[in-house]
Amino acid sequence: MSQNRNNQSKMIGKQSIAFQNPPCIIAAASVAGKKEGEGPLGKLFDVVQQDPMFGKNSWEEAESELMKQAAMKVLEKAGLKKEDIRYLIGGDLLGQLIATSFGVAELSIPLLGIYGACSTMGEAMSIGAMLVDGGFADKVLSITSSHFAGAEKQFRFPLDYGNQRPYSASWTVTGSGAVIIATRDQAKLSPSEPAILIKGITTGKIVDFGIEDSMNMGAAMAPSAFDTIRQNFEDFQIEPSYYDRIITGDLGYVGKNILIDLLKEKNYDISNNYMDCGIEMFDKDSQDTHAGGSGCGCSAVTFTSYILKQLKDRNWKRVLFVPTGALLSQTSFNEGQTVPGIAHAVMVEAE
Incomplete structure (x- = not known):
């Protein structure tokens, strides 16, 4: 990989950044719904919830619970407490990012709420990596979520409507993924x-x-x-x-x-x-x-x-x-x- 830059600049070309001290993904967690758990990747998810409502009263509350579970799971896998995280960067598809704001509120982690539609995980990881490489944070939690029923309700038709879907249509995944991005020296790695x-x-x-x-x-x-x-x-x-x-x-x-x-x-x-x-x-x-x-x-x-x-x-x-x-x-x-x-x-x- 050619890196035509001086020692001071991390900017590459027109739209890219090459990190001088590449941040490390020290933990990751995935929580998914029943349909996703029945798919080809189902055995790899950390948690598969059989109840699409996640024990809540609405689809929107269900997605917030989904994101909360993913955040708690990644902290558990990293062996960290919520107080150890400098920033939480996350977003979702619902209006005003309500799945995120209600889902992570009780964690009391400084929050940067972002919206990139379905590109949000890439945006969250990008911002997290820039914060860590720049020395503005030592640990960042990047997270996003979506829920099939919540997305259908907001962008298309309520489920009870029973409309037919064209073959070009996709199926919104019920799931939340989270990573913790940190400096490399914080990764607890085995020799292999x-x-x-x-x-x-x-x-x-x-x-x-x-x-x-x-x-x-x-x-x-x-x-x-x-x-x-x-x-x-x-x-x-x-x-x-x-x-x-x-x-x-x-x-x-x-x-x-x-x-x-x-x-x-x-x-x-x-x-x-x-x-x-x-x-x-x-x-x-x-x-x-x-x-x-x-x-x-x-x-x-x-x-x-x-x-x-x-x-x-x-x-x-x-x-x-x-x-x-x-x-x-x-x-x-x-x-x-x-x-x-x-x-x-x-x-x-x-x-």
Whole structure:
């Protein structure tokens, strides 16, 4: 990886950062719902809840409980107390981030609430890594969540309506993923265990190809994933083969093909080392999720369960983790506006 920078600057190219003291992911946790637990990754999740209400009275309260459980689980796995965390960075899909604000309120950790739609985990990890590398925090908890029923209620139709879903539609993942990012010296590693480091990031731009179909998130987000991934290659002067895996958040089967085609037009072929969290999450034949999984929780729980395991087991050394988001709201959709996309790339390496 070429790093054309002086000793003072961490800025690379147009949109990227290379960390001089790469932060370390010292713990991760995943909490998922029943349907997700029945999918191909189900055995890797830390917690699978059978009750979609999580013991609460509303879908929104259920998602807050989901995020709270993920936050408590990652603290437990790290052997830390909530007082040990300098900042909590998180967000969700619900209006005014109510899943996050109500879910983590009792933890009393300084909070930076963020919104990147389904790209939020990439944004949360990027900000967390910058805080740690910059010396502004020693430990940061990055987290996000989504809930199928809450998302359907807000963005589409109440579940009781029973509307038919087109084949381009994805299934919002009920899940929450959390990581603790810290300085490398705080990682409690066995002699055979690699450190999982965030080596760099590429922050995405808003990209709008004029997609108006809110049921086709893959098509809306693929152009932004293309833009960020291409920029990562250009900023760091690397080829796709530098990574063992290039992993998008939730483009699904529709967006996957669009992304591959867009990159091929720029002479980048990722077809041999590319995967998408939304495709990995569910079994296409038996779970009736059409285009695949989506939502903030999709990339978050896939990263904290499956992707990190592959890095820790040394099956992969370098991955480019690219959560993808569709920036629409009830208001923008009802007013006939298009669906812009955004994607944030995180360079994660086992060392």
